[in-house]
Amino acid sequence: MVRSNRMRNVTYDIRGPIAAEAGRMEAQGIPIIKLNTGNPAAFGFAPPANFPDILRENRQLNAAYSDSKGLLPVREAIAAYENGIGIPGADVERVFTGNGVSELISLSMQALLNEGDEVLIPSPDYPLWTAAVRLFAGKAVHYICDERADWNPDLGAMRKLITPRTKAIVVISPNNPTGAVYPDEILQGICDIAREHNLLLLSDEIYDRVLMDGETHTPLASLAPDCPVITYNGLSKSHQLCGYRCGWMVVSGQTSEMDDYLEGLNVLASMRLCSNVPAQAVIPAALADPHYARSHLEPGGRLYRQREIAYTGVCSIPGLSAVKPRAAMYMFPKMDIKKLRIEDDEKFVLDFLREKHVLLTHGRGYHWEAPDHFRLVYLPEPEVIADVMERLGDFLETYRQF
């Protein structure tokens, strides 16, 4: 059997062939430091202690299907929370819960795209966005984020990519893989472009509560009450609950002309019956404490310290540099590939895994065109990160591809 033609161009390298090789090495008894996924609980970050009680209390209800969009009190809590942070008109009828934001990305692309419709996506991206657009016959068009401008999108370049087939712009802020938080002027600029060309804004805000250095986050929808916007969020990162598969999306702004699309979303949500109900059950409690685990992000906190060690470690290795991430749990270091004599970032990541037993992901896996970046997850304990930095420095001292 072969996969369908529409999957030919669909990849997700964070869990791709190199991660599979790491799995084979582990099966042979080789311990691997896996820095490929942003999975906080796997590194000891604890989920809220009262959640098992909530699950026990709702045992009977949790065993039943819910409304396709989600339990009503849960959607009420989400709508109230999103309204409270400035998303205009967030309403229970336009809130959809999902098995993680991941499922909702697919669902919203599936309902939106006809063959050849174009969606603007950042480069580098969180690759699920590109994969979902391609899977549903759309064309992913990447707009450059500029490393020399703190990884902010280049709005001039974005504007030039718009064609009569463009339907939507994806915005990921705070960003994976760069850790950038876009300032309001940039977000405003993106809204202006969407307004001018009548485009749907798709705003992935899953890291909006994982901020450092006094950063604040402005929901994109709050700047565009006159535009159709879908805001995506969930508990995987803020409450360290990746395994629950708990996400939601809110359709807001100018929705008067979206009835048919909203009906399409309803049909797709109904076809998957409902999202995981136990995961929905913890959402109201989580949103009552949206800044759970904030202490990790403050100076001296665990994630903060790990970021410092990772950043100074990368910057001290000859041939590497990085923009300091201010949010999320990732860094996207640049390799001076001429000096390091590297021509293939994927081969570099594979060779590093085989020799030093650390799993990174290569920059082209994030739809970054040049083979000169990789992504590092800084979730392990400080001493593990320090060890990884030592292994990386040793490796690059002698590694050459040409």
Ligand SMILES: Cc1ncc(COP(=O)(O)O)c(C=O)c1O
């Ligand atoms: C930017 C971004 N969006 C969405 C997701 C998916 O999150 P979820 O666990 O809610 O499916 C991730 C996961 O890493 C992510 O980094």
